Structure formats: structure tokens, C-alpha cells
Amino acid sequence: MSLLPPFLAPFFAARGWTLHPHQEEMLAGADAPALLLVAPTGGGKTLAGFLPTLAELGPHPAPGLHTLYISPLKALAADIRRNLRAPIEGAGLAIRVEDRTGDTGSHVRRRQRADPPHILLTTPESLALLLSYEDAPRIFAGLQRVIVDEIHALAESRRGDQLMLCLARLQRLAPGLRRVGLSATVEDPPALARFLAAHPGPCRVLMADPGPDPDIAMLETETPPPWAGGGGRHAIPEVLAEIRRHRTTLVFHNTRAQAELFFHALWLANEDDLPIGIHHGSLSREQRERVEAAMVAGELRAIVCTGSLDLGIDWGDVDLVIQVGAPKNVKRLVQRIGRANHRYNAPSKALLVPANRFEVVECLAALEAVRDHALDGEPRGPGPRDVLCQHILITAAAGPFAADALFAEVISAGPYAGLSRADFDACLDFVATGGYALRAYDRWQRIMLRGGLWQLRDPRTAQVIRMNIGTIIDTEVLKVRMRGRGGAPLGEIEEGFAATLTPGDTFLMAGQVVRYEGLHEMTVEVTRNPGRDPRVATFNGTKFATSTLLTHRILELFRQPGWPGLPRHTADWLALQRKVSRLPEADRLLVESFPHDGREHLCLYGFAGRNAQQTLGLLLTKRMEEERLSPLGFVATDYATLIWGLEAVTDPAPLFEAERLREGLESWLAGNAVMKRTFRNSAIIAGLIERTHMGRRRTGKQATFSSDILYDTLLRHDPGHLLLRITREEAERGLVDFGRIEEMLARTRGRVDCLRLDRVTPLAAPLFLEMGRVPVEGAGRQRLMEEQAAALMAAAGLS
Amino acid sequence: MNGHTFFLADARLVAMPSGALWWPEERLLCVSDLHLGKAERMARRGGTLLPPYETQATLARLTADLEATGAARVLCLGDSFDDAEAAGALVEAERLWLMRLMAGREWIWILGNHDPAPTDCGGSYRGEITLGPLTFRHIAAGEAEVSGHYHPKCTLAGRARPCFLTDGRRLILPAYGAYTGGLWCHDPTLVALMRPGALAILTGTKAIPVPMPRRAPQIRPRSSSFAR
Known part of the structure; x- marks a missing residue:
């Protein structure tokens, strides 16, 4: 006997739909306080989430908000609204569904607060904003269900922590609230369930049938992948052939810049004029919507894309996924593969295109991991306190609150279940007084205790708090638009990249070559220009570290005497490295030292992932500075760190002593760029620094100063300050990732093999083409500055 | 002391790496442009609660410069306080620190746009002052003159x-206060x-002179920053 409500049955029957077992289970468990559904893509997950809502609301629902749906993507909210229309209109239900995101107009937003729909589709940030209004208790009083879509993705960032704090608040406003989480395949479903549950309440996990194993292989190409670099352009002919052979292909890239380059090259080679689009997060909304609409209409044969298409929107007809570049992470690869064939119980088809020889090895390791059903994932840490500080501010914006009640609420959120009262009080004190050892602001507290309740000293600051809601901190970007009145917006580029442009330079944007004309009111103006040799804009693409699981599998591969599983070119390359130097081993640390291009270089193969290798670079350059080796900078990849400087390192072994490295971390954490970047993010989230809003930017900068100054000041005068503690914790598990350095030190146990060579080695070569070089501010840099100043003075005839 | 020595209207001057000017x-x-009390002023106006140590940081730097030079006279070139109330709002320790620095020295406050009226900190107050050949x-506004206000900044080798x-x-002069931003020296203002041939002398661990860049070589990257 199906649990499908009778009023939906005719609609299902007309479509020939039957319920999947997990959809039945969701209906059966509708009264559970929390449910986590883990299902592969295409498993009818979203409908499973909404069926109980439709069942409860029925054909003639009473007014009031019943279900809140939260997704990480604005586009997904709009897409779900369209998809819900079919069953609601098809079954003749009088259910109102609306979305509310950053794109929703202010008129609609006001009306939604006064008269909420039955089902509201929104994002974590828009929910936090709603909760900051005084009328939040009225809006949410009757709320019955909340559906968190793509919860596996939200749980990977602070957005998930903020959302769980918001759910705790909702639970208080609507005590009968039931929670549903919808997740793709993850390695540890019970941990995700604890994240979602109203602590200490239960959360049952429903596992849908994972479906058949994917059909996945490495794409064979006539031209071997280049020795170094990325992009996968060598594979253009084979990729085009695959696109021709399939109905619709998604071509995934790891970075936006690579997607742009690849798309450009693909277009030049596209002699059949196959309709191919490009989609990534730095393109303007108009550009993306055009591609999405064409895709939905079945007009495109392929989309070159990035993680912007990892989630959500059901493209229906995709029958092939091509992953260009090493996948970095098996779990994400599996989720991406799931984008092909959104039909339940049909195998997904995917091809991997390694972009260079090293990635061939990584792709092979990833293929084997997928076949072995090995999923990677690092356990998530406790909820960060900068997010809690923002939550306290948001709570204060909504109205007076009691500290005890708020604490009880906060520890009912999964990520904050272990929060101590002392830590909570420290956050509260930070919000109120700044939390400084020097109690300078007792007269000017942001929130004051009056009659036992905390409230804003100046109610007008609620506006500022609302403007600063959210945990996503963008790098500074500039909008790009075609020159001329009403010129079309193309997207945005990083300021750092814009800074390198001079008028006349050409670069790739939205798949076309454009010429930089100038900067007008903080917008980069360009014209169309089919220039020969365009540069590639750099974008704020998240760089994921290759997972521990994958790096271990790569090191295992290195141990083989030969590599029959690898293409010849890559096997030969590894053999050459083994001949001129060595191959890295899991239980030894390989270090190469060689001169190149007038600088001394040190390359260490820690295989600890990008972030930890970056930290190693920071720690080692600091040690080298102490040893007067004048390091100038370094660059890190997932498997190695390359350091360059003015002096050769003859005896690197002392640099790698585990104890010294650990000690170094302590003193080093103080003054480096990674910490400053982390501090800035935490300071913005916690409300110490306001976000810069494009409208407020001026050319006169006297009133503007760097957050680095705040960091330096705080470090010198108040080293125990809450924000510095948060910064350190964040950095250690995020950008610093010292845990993986410890893991590397533990497996190598001081066994350092140092080789002095006369030139760049095969394995080190790719590092010279890596982006993201980090300069070292030390004696070497000072020497260079003085040399350059002397040259400038001499050129001007002033010396 | 890593300063850069140069001449202005025949006066021999030293640009110190800290941003102070020494006239031996x-x-x-x-x-x-000390902008003392900036954090307090922002808090007072309902802004964020910045680390309240910028006055200490600025005074510490000034103390070091006074000890290094043995200066007998100190001239603060305007915008010494972030606003009229800031002087009165200094915490007691900072106020005493300032008094200690002023003791035994001739101390002249030039009025600025942020602090257009005298405060009760002692010393003498002037709209402007001429000493020897320099105003x-x-x-x-004129010739043979030393001024502040614009907080000039410059890049060299990417810094x-x-x-x-x-x-x-x-x-x-550059701004001396801890919480101060800057104006690019290629700004049209x-x-x-500045006439052609002007020098920019960068502060830091050592004062470094370079020809003053007169055009933006490119769009300047903006470091993470905020405005108020």
C-alpha cells in the first residue's frame, strides 16, 4: 500500500511515476524530528524531500509558512520552484511556492515577510537575514518542516555552521519543526546526521539504492599530456569526438581560468560548429542564465564548466561527464560523475583527462579508488566561533535576548554541541566590548545588558549588521563589461589580475578574447578583439588539496618497478625521474636542490596536499631566513613545495627536524600572509571589519587602511585576543593544515634524502609553471628592493 | 639610522624609515597625521570596535624616534587627533605617556582638518609656522614648505x-599614525x-628614495581594506 496521498495519485499515474523505496520511506518517516536522506544524483531526492510537505498541506492548505527549503545555490532555489510547479499545478493544489534569494526584489521581500508563502525556497544567507528582523518570530511561528538540500556541500564550509545556528533559532521559534537533509554520497553519513540533528535529539539516516557502478576510464589521447601545466588542451580532438558521439557532455575543470582556456581552444577546433557553452562562477548572472536556459531547452551539446555545476540543477539529458585535470578528491569525482545520466539505475559514464604527466598518475589512482568504492573525507571540526559571533550580532539585531537562553539554543546546533559556556561568553564579550584586554569601550559597547537582556546600544547598527551577514568572503573582484552605453556585463576578474593589465592587453573572458580599454568607475571596460595571444584572467577558484587517500595511493603507485597501467609517456617520465634523481616514497622525505635561471632552488616532495605544502614553504623559508639563505619566495602544489632564493642550501636536513618545524609553527604563525588572510576573513565574519561594498569604494584612500595593520596591532598588544585564537584554529585546520604536515613527519620520521643536482628534475619541472607564488619578506627581498631603487635612480640620472 | 638625507630650501633634512622627519x-x-584616538572615535559613532591600541602603537613609535634623535623640539603637522573629542577621550595611561614625551621639549601642534581647534594637551598651537627657511x-599651499594631510604611499618591487x-x-610627509591608509602618489592630486623630477622616499626598515611615479602603471591592487 503506497503512502502516496490520494490527491497526488492521479497526477503520478498520469505521468507513469511510481515512488522509489526511499521516497516511500520519507513519507513514512514524515513525523521524525530529523531525517538524512543519502541518495545518488538522479534518485528523485528533491521530490522525496517535498512529498511529505505536499501530503501535509493537501489540496486546500491554510495560510502560513509550512516548509522552508534551503539550498546552497540561488539558481537551485529558482529551479526547484519551477520543478514543484508540475506536481502542484498537475494535482490542482492551492499551494504557494516562492523563492527568496539575494536576487529577489525588495518589494517582494517585504510582501513575503508580511504574507509568507506555504513553501519558501531560500539560501542560508537569506535565511540568516530573515532571522535578523524583529518580526522573525511571527513569520516562522507556524513552520513545520525545513529541507536542507545538498547538505553534504553546505557541511564543507562555514555556511553549514551558520545554517545550523539558524535552524537552532528556528527550532525555538517553532518547537515542532522537523528537519530533513538531502545529501549526495558521503563517506560518513552518521557524522552528517549529527551535524543536522537538533542536539541531543536523534537523526535517522536513510540510504537510497546507490545504483550501478559508473562506467569510468581515462581518455586516451594521440598527443600525450604536456610535461607540465594544466588545461588539457592536448586532448581537444578526442574531447570533441566524444562530444560528437554523445547527446550532452559536461566538461568539468578544476579552475575557472582553465575552463576559459579550454573553451577557447575547443571553439577554435570546433569545425562542425557544435553548440557548446561555458559556465562558471565568475561569469555574470545574465551569461550563466543564458547557458542554463539553452541547456534546459536541449540546445547545447556540451558545457565547459567548473564546480558551479557540481550541484543542483537537473540537466536531464547529460550522458557523459569529462573531468579535465586531476580530480583531487575521490568523493567529489564520484559526485561529479553522477551528473551524467540523471536517470535512476543507469550507470553514469565518465572520462578523466589528466592535464599533465603528474596528473596521469593521480587519475590512475583516482580510477582505482572509485572502483574500490574508497571515499575520502576529513572529519569536520567544531563550529567556528567567528560564525557564532556573527550569529550573536544577528540575534541582537532581531531583538533583546538572554545569554542563558541563547547559549542553550546554540549548543543544540550540531556543530556547536561541544561549545563550552566559557567560549560562548568570550564570543558574547567580543561582540559587546571588542573583548580587548584594555577595556576601552565600556561606554561604546555594541550590545549592552539592560534589565537582564542584551540589546543593541544603538538600534541603527542593525542595518550595518544585516549588510554584513554571511560567511563567504570574496576576494576583491572587478566587474568586466563591454565598453559603450549599456555594454553587456561579462563577469568579473580578480583585482590582482586587473592590476597586471595595461590598455591594449587582451584576455579571455566568457569564452571570447577581449581587449582591455580602461577602468571606469571600478568597472573594467573591454572591447571585442580577436587577438592572437590572449592572457588568461585569474579567478578566485577554490583550490582543493588532494586528499590523503589519493596521495597515499599515488605513493603506492611509485613503488612499482614499472607502470603497465600508465600510458607509455608517463611511465617513461617516472623512469627518468628515478634515473636522474629518485621517486618520492611514503616513508622518506625527498628533497632536491638545484640552480635554475640565476636562482637557487629547493624542492621537497612531502605529498601532504596543497595547503600543508604551502605551510611547509612558509615554515622553511622562515628557517632559511634565520640561516641567512635569503629565500625570495616559494610555490606549493599538492605533492611538493619549491623554494627559490639567492643562496644555495647545502645541508637542508636541519631545516626538516620535526621539533624545529613544530617550534617554528608557533613563532611563525604570528606574522605571515596566510594568517593575515585568515584573520581578515574571520574579522569580517565576526563583525570586526565591515565588508567593503562596491558602492562605497573611493579613489581617495586616506580613510582606508589594511586589515593587516589590525592584525599586527592586535598581535603586539593583545596576543591572547579571541580573534587571534580563532584565526589560529582556522588556519591550522584550513589553510595551514598542520595536521597533514604531522602526518607527513610521522610517516617519514626524519628520513630525509637530500640530492644536489645540476638542473631541474623531471618531477620538479611542473612547479615552475604553478600559479600562486608566495613572496618572502626578508633580507633577500630588501636587497632586491634596494637594487631596483638604485636602478630607477640611476635611470633617472639621480644617483 | 637608515634615514635618507636631502635638502629643502637649503635646509638639510633626514627622512626617517618610521615616517618622521628629522632636522638635525x-x-x-x-x-x-597621527590620528590619535581613531579607534575610539569609530566606536563612539557606533562603528566597529577596533583594537584600541593604535594610540599606544603610534606613541611607541614616536618614543623610539625621540630617543634615537634626542630631539628638543617636536612639531606635529596636523590631524594629530582624529577629531575634537579624541584628545579628551585618551585613556589615562596614554595621556600620561604623551605628557612624558612632551616634558622638557618644545612641542608645537599645527592644526589640521580633523583637529581644527586647540586641545587641552599643552604645547603651543599654530595654524602654520615658519622656522628658518621652512614653513x-x-x-x-606654497614654496619651501613642509606639509602632511595626503598620506602619500608608493609601491616598489611590488610592495x-x-x-x-x-x-x-x-x-x-607620510601619515605617522598606526591606523591610517594612504593615497597613491600617482594620484592626480x-x-x-609635485614638480617633475620629484622623489618618493619609501618608509619601512630603511628609507628608500625612488623617482616619484607620476602615472598609474596599472590598476593598483587594493589590499584587503575597509573605509569609514
């Missing part, structure tokens, strides 16, 4: 630093003030 013959130390005022600007006719 007059035993005079000149600093501009000191907050905002550049941005506050800087002095001088063209042999006038000198503009500064380019219009």
Missing part, C-alpha cells in the same frame, strides 16, 4: 609603503602638487 640643525622632529602647515614626497620646493 634645529634638533626638530616633525611628524604628521610648516597641514595642507600644501606598497607610506612615503615622503619632495621636489626640492616642497615636502609632503599629488601629481599636480
Whole structure:
């Protein structure tokens, strides 16, 4: 006997739909306080989430908000609204569904607060904003269900922590609230369930049938992948052939810049004029919507894309996924593969295109991991306190609150279940007084205790708090638009990249070559220009570290005497490295030292992932500075760190002593760029620094100063300050990732093999083409500055 | 002391790496745009609660410069306080610290746009002052003059630093206060003030002179920053 409500049955029957077992289970468990559904893509997950809502609301629902749906993507909210229309209109239900995101107009937003729909589709940030209004208790009083879509993705960032704090608040406003989480395949479903549950309440996990194993292989190409670099352009002919052979292909890239380059090259080679689009997060909304609409209409044969298409929107007809570049992470690869064939119980088809020889090895390791059903994932840490500080501010914006009640609420959120009262009080004190050892602001507290309740000293600051809601901190970007009145917006580029442009330079944007004309009111103006040799804009693409699981599998591969599983070119390359130097081993640390291009270089193969290798670079350059080796900078990849400087390192072994490295971390954490970047993010989230809003930017900068100054000041005068503690914790598990350095030190146990060579080695070569070089501010840099100043003075005839 | 020595209207001056100007013959130390009390002022106006240590940081730097030079006279070139109330709002320890620095020295406050009226901190107050061949005022307006106000900054080898600007006719000082931003020296306002051939002297661990960049070589990357 199906649990499908009778009023939906005719609609299902007309479509020939039957319920999947997990959809039945969701209906059966509708009264559970929390449910986590883990299902592969295409498993009818979203409908499973909404069926109980439709069942409860029925054909003639009473007014009031019943279900809140939260997704990480604005586009997904709009897409779900369209998809819900079919069953609601098809079954003749009088259910109102609306979305509310950053794109929703202010008129609609006001009306939604006064008269909420039955089902509201929104994002974590828009929910936090709603909760900051005084009328939040009225809006949410009757709320019955909340559906968190793509919860596996939200749980990977602070957005998930903020959302769980918001759910705790909702639970208080609507005590009968039931929670549903919808997740793709993850390695540890019970941990995700604890994240979602109203602590200490239960959360049952429903596992849908994972479906058949994917059909996945490495794409064979006539031209071997280049020795170094990325992009996968060598594979253009084979990729085009695959696109021709399939109905619709998604071509995934790891970075936006690579997607742009690849798309450009693909277009030049596209002699059949196959309709191919490009989609990534730095393109303007108009550009993306055009591609999405064409895709939905079945007009495109392929989309070159990035993680912007990892989630959500059901493209229906995709029958092939091509992953260009090493996948970095098996779990994400599996989720991406799931984008092909959104039909339940049909195998997904995917091809991997390694972009260079090293990635061939990584792709092979990833293929084997997928076949072995090995999923990677690092356990998530406790909820960060900068997010809690923002939550306290948001709570204060909504109205007076009691500290005890708020604490009880906060520890009912999964990520904050272990929060101590002392830590909570420290956050509260930070919000109120700044939390400084020097109690300078007792007269000017942001929130004051009056009659036992905390409230804003100046109610007008609620506006500022609302403007600063959210945990996503963008790098500074500039909008790009075609020159001329009403010129079309193309997207945005990083300021750092814009800074390198001079008028006349050409670069790739939205798949076309454009010429930089100038900067007008903080917008980069360009014209169309089919220039020969365009540069590639750099974008704020998240760089994921290759997972521990994958790096271990790569090191295992290195141990083989030969590599029959690898293409010849890559096997030969590894053999050459083994001949001129060595191959890295899991239980030894390989270090190469060689001169190149007038600088001394040190390359260490820690295989600890990008972030930890970056930290190693920071720690080692600091040690080298102490040893007067004048390091100038370094660059890190997932498997190695390359350091360059003015002096050769003859005896690197002392640099790698585990104890010294650990000690170094302590003193080093103080003054480096990674910490400053982390501090800035935490300071913005916690409300110490306001976000810069494009409208407020001026050319006169006297009133503007760097957050680095705040960091330096705080470090010198108040080293125990809450924000510095948060910064350190964040950095250690995020950008610093010292845990993986410890893991590397533990497996190598001081066994350092140092080789002095006369030139760049095969394995080190790719590092010279890596982006993201980090300069070292030390004696070497000072020497260079003085040399350059002397040259400038001499050129001007002033010396 | 890693300073850069140069001449302005025949006066021999030293641009110190800290951003202070030292005039050995007059035993005079000149600093501009201290903006003391900036954090307190932002808090008072309902803004964020910045680390309340910028006055200490600025005074510590000034103390070091006074000890290094043995200056007998100090000239603060305007915008010494972030606003009229800031002087009164200094915490007691900072106020005493300032008094200790002032004791036994001739101390002249030039009025600036942020602090257009005298405070009760002692010392003497002037709109501008002429000492020997040089005139000191907050905002550049004439010849043989030393001024502040604009917070000039400059990049060299990819690094941005506050800087002095001088063209042999006038000198503009960098901002000395801890919580101060800057104006690029290729900004049209500064380019219009300085004659061709002007030098920018960068502050830092060592004062480094370079020809003053007069055009933006490119769009400047903006470091993470915020405005108020």
C-alpha cells in the first residue's frame, strides 16, 4: 500500500511515476524530528524531500509558512520552484511556492515577510537575514518542516555552521519543526546526521539504492599530456569526438581560468560548429542564465564548466561527464560523475583527462579508488566561533535576548554541541566590548545588558549588521563589461589580475578574447578583439588539496618497478625521474636542490596536499631566513613545495627536524600572509571589519587602511585576543593544515634524502609553471628592493 | 639610522624609515597625521570596535624616534587627533605617556582638518609656522614648505609603503599614525602638487628614495581594506 496521498495519485499515474523505496520511506518517516536522506544524483531526492510537505498541506492548505527549503545555490532555489510547479499545478493544489534569494526584489521581500508563502525556497544567507528582523518570530511561528538540500556541500564550509545556528533559532521559534537533509554520497553519513540533528535529539539516516557502478576510464589521447601545466588542451580532438558521439557532455575543470582556456581552444577546433557553452562562477548572472536556459531547452551539446555545476540543477539529458585535470578528491569525482545520466539505475559514464604527466598518475589512482568504492573525507571540526559571533550580532539585531537562553539554543546546533559556556561568553564579550584586554569601550559597547537582556546600544547598527551577514568572503573582484552605453556585463576578474593589465592587453573572458580599454568607475571596460595571444584572467577558484587517500595511493603507485597501467609517456617520465634523481616514497622525505635561471632552488616532495605544502614553504623559508639563505619566495602544489632564493642550501636536513618545524609553527604563525588572510576573513565574519561594498569604494584612500595593520596591532598588544585564537584554529585546520604536515613527519620520521643536482628534475619541472607564488619578506627581498631603487635612480640620472 | 638625507630650501633634512622627519640643525622632529584616538572615535559613532591600541602603537613609535634623535623640539603637522573629542577621550595611561614625551621639549601642534581647534594637551598651537627657511602647515599651499594631510604611499618591487614626497620646493610627509591608509602618489592630486623630477622616499626598515611615479602603471591592487 503506497503512502502516496490520494490527491497526488492521479497526477503520478498520469505521468507513469511510481515512488522509489526511499521516497516511500520519507513519507513514512514524515513525523521524525530529523531525517538524512543519502541518495545518488538522479534518485528523485528533491521530490522525496517535498512529498511529505505536499501530503501535509493537501489540496486546500491554510495560510502560513509550512516548509522552508534551503539550498546552497540561488539558481537551485529558482529551479526547484519551477520543478514543484508540475506536481502542484498537475494535482490542482492551492499551494504557494516562492523563492527568496539575494536576487529577489525588495518589494517582494517585504510582501513575503508580511504574507509568507506555504513553501519558501531560500539560501542560508537569506535565511540568516530573515532571522535578523524583529518580526522573525511571527513569520516562522507556524513552520513545520525545513529541507536542507545538498547538505553534504553546505557541511564543507562555514555556511553549514551558520545554517545550523539558524535552524537552532528556528527550532525555538517553532518547537515542532522537523528537519530533513538531502545529501549526495558521503563517506560518513552518521557524522552528517549529527551535524543536522537538533542536539541531543536523534537523526535517522536513510540510504537510497546507490545504483550501478559508473562506467569510468581515462581518455586516451594521440598527443600525450604536456610535461607540465594544466588545461588539457592536448586532448581537444578526442574531447570533441566524444562530444560528437554523445547527446550532452559536461566538461568539468578544476579552475575557472582553465575552463576559459579550454573553451577557447575547443571553439577554435570546433569545425562542425557544435553548440557548446561555458559556465562558471565568475561569469555574470545574465551569461550563466543564458547557458542554463539553452541547456534546459536541449540546445547545447556540451558545457565547459567548473564546480558551479557540481550541484543542483537537473540537466536531464547529460550522458557523459569529462573531468579535465586531476580530480583531487575521490568523493567529489564520484559526485561529479553522477551528473551524467540523471536517470535512476543507469550507470553514469565518465572520462578523466589528466592535464599533465603528474596528473596521469593521480587519475590512475583516482580510477582505482572509485572502483574500490574508497571515499575520502576529513572529519569536520567544531563550529567556528567567528560564525557564532556573527550569529550573536544577528540575534541582537532581531531583538533583546538572554545569554542563558541563547547559549542553550546554540549548543543544540550540531556543530556547536561541544561549545563550552566559557567560549560562548568570550564570543558574547567580543561582540559587546571588542573583548580587548584594555577595556576601552565600556561606554561604546555594541550590545549592552539592560534589565537582564542584551540589546543593541544603538538600534541603527542593525542595518550595518544585516549588510554584513554571511560567511563567504570574496576576494576583491572587478566587474568586466563591454565598453559603450549599456555594454553587456561579462563577469568579473580578480583585482590582482586587473592590476597586471595595461590598455591594449587582451584576455579571455566568457569564452571570447577581449581587449582591455580602461577602468571606469571600478568597472573594467573591454572591447571585442580577436587577438592572437590572449592572457588568461585569474579567478578566485577554490583550490582543493588532494586528499590523503589519493596521495597515499599515488605513493603506492611509485613503488612499482614499472607502470603497465600508465600510458607509455608517463611511465617513461617516472623512469627518468628515478634515473636522474629518485621517486618520492611514503616513508622518506625527498628533497632536491638545484640552480635554475640565476636562482637557487629547493624542492621537497612531502605529498601532504596543497595547503600543508604551502605551510611547509612558509615554515622553511622562515628557517632559511634565520640561516641567512635569503629565500625570495616559494610555490606549493599538492605533492611538493619549491623554494627559490639567492643562496644555495647545502645541508637542508636541519631545516626538516620535526621539533624545529613544530617550534617554528608557533613563532611563525604570528606574522605571515596566510594568517593575515585568515584573520581578515574571520574579522569580517565576526563583525570586526565591515565588508567593503562596491558602492562605497573611493579613489581617495586616506580613510582606508589594511586589515593587516589590525592584525599586527592586535598581535603586539593583545596576543591572547579571541580573534587571534580563532584565526589560529582556522588556519591550522584550513589553510595551514598542520595536521597533514604531522602526518607527513610521522610517516617519514626524519628520513630525509637530500640530492644536489645540476638542473631541474623531471618531477620538479611542473612547479615552475604553478600559479600562486608566495613572496618572502626578508633580507633577500630588501636587497632586491634596494637594487631596483638604485636602478630607477640611476635611470633617472639621480644617483 | 637608515634615514635618507636631502635638502629643502637649503635646509638639510633626514627622512626617517618610521615616517618622521628629522632636522638635525634645529634638533626638530616633525611628524604628521597621527590620528590619535581613531579607534575610539569609530566606536563612539557606533562603528566597529577596533583594537584600541593604535594610540599606544603610534606613541611607541614616536618614543623610539625621540630617543634615537634626542630631539628638543617636536612639531606635529596636523590631524594629530582624529577629531575634537579624541584628545579628551585618551585613556589615562596614554595621556600620561604623551605628557612624558612632551616634558622638557618644545612641542608645537599645527592644526589640521580633523583637529581644527586647540586641545587641552599643552604645547603651543599654530595654524602654520615658519622656522628658518621652512614653513610648516597641514595642507600644501606654497614654496619651501613642509606639509602632511595626503598620506602619500608608493609601491616598489611590488610592495606598497607610506612615503615622503619632495621636489626640492616642497615636502609632503607620510601619515605617522598606526591606523591610517594612504593615497597613491600617482594620484592626480599629488601629481599636480609635485614638480617633475620629484622623489618618493619609501618608509619601512630603511628609507628608500625612488623617482616619484607620476602615472598609474596599472590598476593598483587594493589590499584587503575597509573605509569609514
